[in-house]
Amino acid sequence: MNTSLANLSAAQLRRAAALKDRIQSLEKDLAKLLGAPAAEKPAPVRKKRKHMSKAARALISAAQKARWAKLKGDKK
Numbered sequence: 467m468n469t470s471l472a473n474l475s476a477a478q479l480r481r482a483a484a485l486k487d488r489i490q491s492l493e494k495d496l497a498k499l500l501g502a503p504a505a506e507k508p509a510p511v512r513k514k515r516k517h518m519s520k521a522a523r524a525l526i527s528a529a530q531k532a533r534w535a536k537l538k539g540d541k542k
Contacts (some may be wrong), residue, residue, distance in 0.1 A: 474482070518526075 471479070
């Protein structure tokens, strides 16, 4: 069956879509009956967030404040 979708009539396309929906429904029913999980998208994997220590944050903050002071001319 090497029929291109472009060569099918509208009625044939509708019938093909209906058959595909029915097949998917039957596959879900079979999976439920057999106890297997339905073929669904797996949950996205969440990346672990890296935590910065207070000391590291303080160093970054001090360095940024020094850069700002250098740009502004440190009017203090």
